[in-house]
Amino acid sequence: MEMRSTILTALPSTLDDPVRLFHGVAVERGDWAALGPLERRQLVVRARAARLQAHGVVSHRSAAALWGLPEHGRTDWRLHVIDPRTTKTHAGRGVVRHVGSIDERDVVLLGGIRITSMLRTVVDVARTSTFEHAVVVLDHVLHVGALDRSVLEHALTACAGRRGVRQASAALDFADAAAESPGESISRVTVERLGAPAPVLQHRFDTDRGVFRVDFWWPDAGVIGEFDGRVKYDDRDVLWHEKRREDALRRASRVRGFARWGMAEAGDPASLGALLVAAGLPIGRGWAQRR
Incomplete structure (x- = not known):
């Protein structure tokens, strides 16, 4: 350097x-x-x-x-x-x-x-x-x-x-070599502390718009989780592509819920817990006391 x-x-x-x-x-x-x-x-x-x-x-x-x-x-x-x-x-x-x-x-x-x-x-x-x-x-x-x-x-x-x-x-x-960013690593720690099941990292879905990889996948609950650190929402083309990607993933037969969060939620058990519960992921009872 x-x-x-x-x-x-x-x-x-x-x-x-x-x-x-x-x-x-x-x-x-x-x-x-x-x-x-x-x-x-x-x-x-x-x-x-x-x-x-x-x-x-x-x-x-x-x-x-x-x-x-x-x-x-x-x-x-x-x-x-x-x-x-x-x-x-x-x-x-x-x-x-x-x-x-x-x-x-x-x-x-x-x-x-x-x-x-x-x-x-x-x-x-x-x-x-x-x-x-x-x-x-x-x-x-x-x-x-x-x-x-x-x-x-x-x-x-x-x-x-x-x-x-x-x-x-x-x-x-x-530690997991499949984690691709600090935001994903911090999210994993928070998920563990919430008492949620351990996610599958970088799972690939074959959708009607092609093959997409997701940050987190909970197969038993049918829930996808995405850390948003890579997305630039001020770019209309990127935003449109990401919306179509998410829509395709939501249409996949095994998917029943979708949660998306950023760095602000990644390390906050109350915020991340609320998003995951809303998506349909079962987590430990203690998370509600942090809200």
Whole structure:
């Protein structure tokens, strides 16, 4: 991955319209606006790492950004490093120094920066983040084939007894390579917490308008679920195509209900539960208490 270091400066006052990243470093507003969320995270990590004066290996969510792994929740703009010399994890000014040993086999040079390997990064993130975040990351690496499940299982077994390993192992057991986006991963976690049956992912339907694949399918209930993160409703052609696709799926003989939701509902049990119940999916009784 390459990033334009020329847009960084130690003298923000020399920029026409700067966006301050942190003390002493800024970027032109136009350049910042042209970057996507992942590119912004990567830029800040690289900028902070370049100014890091003490020893440390870029790790955790910072290394995850450089590896291009998906985020969940509020963006963490701090630089995370593992520092074998420290005896206690310390969060300072824009830098979090994690206690822990690190084998040189777990360190790689990426774009001139020493960071934890993909495997070590995923394990660290899965151990120290929320269950949802762990599932989002694990679903992703399994889906793109970046890591094998057996390799991850072995790495977590080697970490037995360390903080967060139980959660990471549970997230790996739950992870599914068929999930294609963070929104689908978060939706799966919410469905599980609602006490609903586990869905079949990426099921194909042969309809009167062709073969279509759906995000979620509950065969016993005859319910299709679709996460809407891919649809651009301001495009009339896309909207019309999606409507005809949904109509064709609804006409399929086995389909009795159809639920569609976005990111706002994906992580909200009350909202997603109401949509699934309305579509005809039986879920646990406890979901109503969350409304």
